[in-house]
Amino acid sequence: MRLAGRITDWNDDKGFGFVVPTGGGARAFVHINEFQRGSRRPLVGDLISYFPVVDARGRTNARQIRHAGQKMEVPRAPSRVPRAALGLAILSAGVAAAAFDLLPAVLVGIYIAMSVVSYLMYRSDKIAAQTEAQRVPEANLHLADLLGGWPGALVAQQRFRHKTAKQSFQMIFWATVALNLVVAAWLLRSGMFAEWAGRIGG
Structure with missing residues (x-):
C-alpha cells in the first residue's frame, strides 16, 4: 500500500533522509536512488508518496518514491553506461x-x-x-x-x-x-x- 508523508530529515551530500507518514506511523529511511528518474533533489518538508518495506532488521525503508503530484514513471531505459x-x-x-x-x-x-x-x-x-x-x-x-x-x-x-x-x-x-x-x-x-x-x- 502506497503511503504519503513528509521528509523530516535530509542530508543532500549523502543522499538520504527520513520520511514520516501523514497521520502518524513509523518513519522510513529514504535514499536518493529510490526516487523516479528525472526527479528533482528532495528537500526537508517535501510531500512524497512511497511503498514502505520492512527489511530483515525490522527497519522501514521507502521504495519507489514519487514527489506529490508526480506522474507514474515509465519503465527505465537501460543505463547508458553498463x-x-x-x-x-x-x-x-x-x-x-x-x-x-x-x-x-x-x-x-x-x-x-x-x-x-x-x-x-x-x-x-x-x-x-x-x-x-x-x-x-x-x-x-x-x-x-x-x-x-x-x-x-x-x-x-x-x-x-x-x-x-x-x-x-x-x-x-x-x-x-x-x-x-x-x-x-x-x-x-x-x-x-x-x-x-x-x-x-x-
Whole structure:
C-alpha cells in the first residue's frame, strides 16, 4: 500500500533522509536512488508518496518514491553506461594481456587487488548509508579508484546502485579514471614501472 508523508530529515551530500507518514506511523529511511528518474533533489518538508518495506532488521525503508503530484514513471531505459560489464571486461582484458606478455602481470595484479578493495569500500558505504552508520569518506573512495580500483568501483556502483545519481561524485570519479590511465601509460612507456617492479622483485 502506497503511503504519503513528509521528509523530516535530509542530508543532500549523502543522499538520504527520513520520511514520516501523514497521520502518524513509523518513519522510513529514504535514499536518493529510490526516487523516479528525472526527479528533482528532495528537500526537508517535501510531500512524497512511497511503498514502505520492512527489511530483515525490522527497519522501514521507502521504495519507489514519487514527489506529490508526480506522474507514474515509465519503465527505465537501460543505463547508458553498463558499469558492471565495463569493469569486468577491463579486468578480463588486463588478465588476457598479461597472459600474452602485453602488460606486466604485476600491474594487472595491482588493478585486480585495488578493484577488490574499492568494491568492498563501496559496499561498506552503501550498507552504512542504509543503517545510519559511519560512512566511508568520499575522498577515500576516490583515492582507491585513483590507485587502480576504478574497475571494481564500476561493478560496485551498478551492483549496489550507489553514487551513480550524484553528479559531483561522478565527475570526480571519471577524472580519477582518466588520471589513473594517463599515469599508468606514462609509467609503462617511460620504463619506470619496469624498473620499479624489478627492484621490488629483486
